[in-house]
Amino acid sequence: MIAEILGDVSPGLILILGALAVPFLPGKLRTAWMLALPVLAFIQVLGLDHGLHGALSVFDLELTTLRVDRLSLIFGYIFLIATFLGVLYGIHVGGWMEHTAGLIYAGSALGAVFAGDLMTLFLFWEGTAIASVFLIWASRTERALAAGTRYLVVQVGSGVLLLAGTIIHYGQTGSIAFDSLELESTAGLLIFIAFGIKCAFPFLHNWLQDAYPEATVTGTVMLSAFTTKLAVYSLARGFAGTEILVPIGAAMTAFPIFYAVIENDLRRVLAYSLNNQLGFMVVGIGIGTDLAVSGAAAHAFCHILYKALLFMSMGAVLFRTGTVKGSELGGLYKTMPWTTGFCIVGAASISAFPLFSGFVSKSLILSAALKGEYYWTWLVLLFASAGVFHHSGIKIPFFAFFAHDSGRRPREAPLNMLLAMGIAAALCIGIGVFPGPLYAILPYDVTYHAYTLEHVVTQLQLLVLSALAFTVLMRTGIYPPELRSTNLDSDWLWRGLGRILAAHFDDRTTQAWARVAARYWHALERFIATLYRHHGPEGILARNWPTGSMAIWTTILLAAYMILAYV
Amino acid sequence: MADDPKTNEHANPDEPKRWLDDKRNVNKIVYGLYALSALLLVIDPFIHKHGPFEIEHWWGFYGIYGFVGCVFLVLAAKELRKLVMRSEDYYDR
Incomplete structure (x- = not known):
């Protein structure tokens, strides 16, 4: 019924228009309204028919505001689940600014994945940039203000490139339809770089590690879900099978993990590991087979959940203690047992332990690399898989909740945060144990069995012996201690030089x-x-x-x- | 951004000991990890691998690769620290 009333309206607009009402609603009504918006949009998405809808003529441009197919739907579903979790996690935050910005941001990302043409994509693309910067500025620190401004320059820059590419593409082909694009044309290249900036390609990546850890406790959770996965979706739509993406993605999986090992700010560690996980998706898109692209979409789906869960658990630590520096934490499991448990579920999921979500999605990409006989890429991905367990799977929970006792005894996280983490954790385990429903909504029909003896044992060998390496290095004192520091990255070029x-x-x-x-x-x-x-x-x-x-x-x-x- | 500092209590000297506070229990976990690692390597020859690459069929490839990879990762990261580590307020000065 809701679907009939709303018809061909882009589900993104439900969130965006709904967000505009948030400042005017009092207390409990506002809470109910914000939680209802993603549910309403989800019901609408469920009722959508495949095909092109929402045609709109603007000055002779034929916009297609709503394209429904399997690729846009899987991203639509997960974006709405992430919106709901993000709203629930942040429901205790006073004022309206963050809530409104968060919902407009989520709505823009949603509108972008359902965009059937490049101009609609551009409008929502810039919408995500402008709305999301308020989640960073809302920290109200000088660092956040500066980091947010740098973030905005980069994001709007990406939009400018997308617009330039779109205009040239229109000039050459007379069409603004957003379908498969050619890297060889100027327009294609400009759009590719626009996507690459948002996807944090090597050397274009540093805005991510710079800005995300400066956002508010709740803002970072929202940020981790949308911007980069919108870019993954766009690459899958426009550049699937583009061979250069394979080495780009492989580099993305490998280099951030070195930084993640030495970084002290645990939310920044997560930002580096986010970059690493994007690499797996980019490799999948580059390989371009049905299995590989489906693997990229599946991994994006699972990744949004476990990465949000990890950011939520570190957010809870920041909220209760005022810091997320590894050097100042430790022993928090004693008074934050639920947060600890949820964090470990997120850590097991990102590490791709069997029975957790990362395992059933990353296997698709690794199998696609094996099938396509990408030897070096496969070796790099395996190394990165061991590395991600090392820095996200072990380092995050270990230094925050265990390690040496910091003497801090913060209270457990508030109920709404625990609920959001609990739902995310349940989904991570649910998908890991029953991957069937996820496999059924992938962009292509793939028959895949994640739980073969070979997969399970080899993955356990990789992970358990990585844990052994961590233990040995820790016990012999070789493992580098957490130190208060700034680590120079490519942003030094403009911030330092x-x-x-x-x-x-x-x-x-x-x-x-x-x-x-x-x-x-x-x-x-x-x-x-x-x-x-x-x-x-x-x-x-x-x-x-x-x-x-x-x-x-x-x-x-x-x-x-x-x-x-x-x- | 932090919560009310009053809730951020510190350790009470009388608080009960936890299971993990005892070093012997930590050691139990570590020995368990050693045993599990050994078990996974021992059963390796009985696992049939289908991949196209020769290296995958070497004995214990995945485990050894994971172990060596992580040791390399940490040692390399320590070297990286010498190159890129600056004081915490590097950009604020």
């Missing part, structure tokens, strides 16, 4: 900057003039131009303004 250069040149910088800016503005003006010649009133595509012009100018001005504000 940039500042050093600025200090050297001091006031000359201002003049140089003005010259550079002038030159680039000039180049930009020339570029726009060229575009105008081709697409302007005298051009063939005249009728479409004014919207495109306005959009590109607005976005560029916004981006330039933010870069200037940041510098």
Whole structure:
């Protein structure tokens, strides 16, 4: 019935419009309303028919606001489950700003996965960027303000590239449909880089580790679910089978785990391991077979749950103790037993222990790599699987809840947080024990048996002997202690080197900057003039131009303004 | 962002000892892990592997690879620390 009333409205709009009412609702009614929104949208999604709906004509552009197929549905389901869990986890937070931002962010991500064309995708893409930054700024610390601004510059930059690619694609093909794209064309390349930034490709990744750990306790849980998985969805839609994704993904699985081992901020450790898990999905998309792409989608589904669960447990620790630094924690299991238990479920799931969700989804990708005979990739993925157990599976629960007793005796997490963690943990185990329903909603029909003796024993060998390595290194004192520190990553290029250069040149910088800016503005003006010649009133595509012009100018001005504000 | 500091209590010297507070119990877990590792390696020849790669069929490949991989990971990360570690307020100065 709900589906009939709502018809072809994008389910993302249910969350976004619903979010706008949040500031005006009092206490309990607001709680009920926010919890009801994802449920309502979920019921609507269940009632949707496969196909293209929600056609909308805007200045001659034919938008398809609602594309329903198996690929968009699996992401739609999990985004709504994550929204519900995120809302429940944060229900105790006062005020309306975080709640509204969180729901608009989730709604934008949902709208984006159901977008049938690149322009709709772009609009929701920027929606996720702008709404989500408030979850970082809401920490109200100077660090969070700066990290949030850097995050926004990167995210909006990704959107600008997507828009530029879309405009060029439209110019060349006359279509804005979002289907399989070619990396060889300029438009395809621009869109690929836009997706790559949001997916935290190597060297484009650092916004993630920079910003997520600075967000609020509840904000990080929301952030961990949507932005990067929207990028995974987009890559699966546009670039499945693009061979270059295999080495990119393999690199993503491997390099962040070295940082994760030495990082002290446990939420930052989780951000590095998030990056590593994205790598598995990217490899799956790059391999591109039905099994591999289904594996990427399945892994995204499971990953959202266990990563949110891990961030929730570390959020609970931060909420109760005021810190998530490994060097200052330990022994919390004594007074936070439930949080400890839920964290261990999340840790077992991300490590892909048999009977936990990560096992039934990661096996698909590893099997696809074996079948395709990707020898080196397979070896890297195995190494990364052992590594993820090492730093997420063991390090996170061990240093927070066990290790040396910090003497802290915080209270158990609040009931709403425990409920959200409990549901997420139950889903992690449920999917791990009964993978059938998950396999049934994958983008392609795959027959796969995760629980063969071979799979279970080899996976246990890998994990148990990794645990043995951790134990031996710990007991011999070789394992590096948790130290209060900042570890330089690629963001040093603009946060460190940039500042050093600025200090050297001091006031000359201002003049140089003005010259550079002038030159680039000039180049930009020339570029726009060229575009105008081709697409302007005298051009063939005249009728479409004014919207495109306005959009590109607005976005560029916004981006330039933010870069200037940041510098 | 932290909760009310009053709830963030500290250890009471009279609190009862937990099972894990006893070193002997921790040792029991560690010995259990050794035994499990050994068992998993011993049964390896009886597991039929279907993969296309020769290396997968070596005795105990997965276990040994996991162990060596993790030791390498930690040793390499320690070296990485020398290269990238700075004081906590590096970017704030």
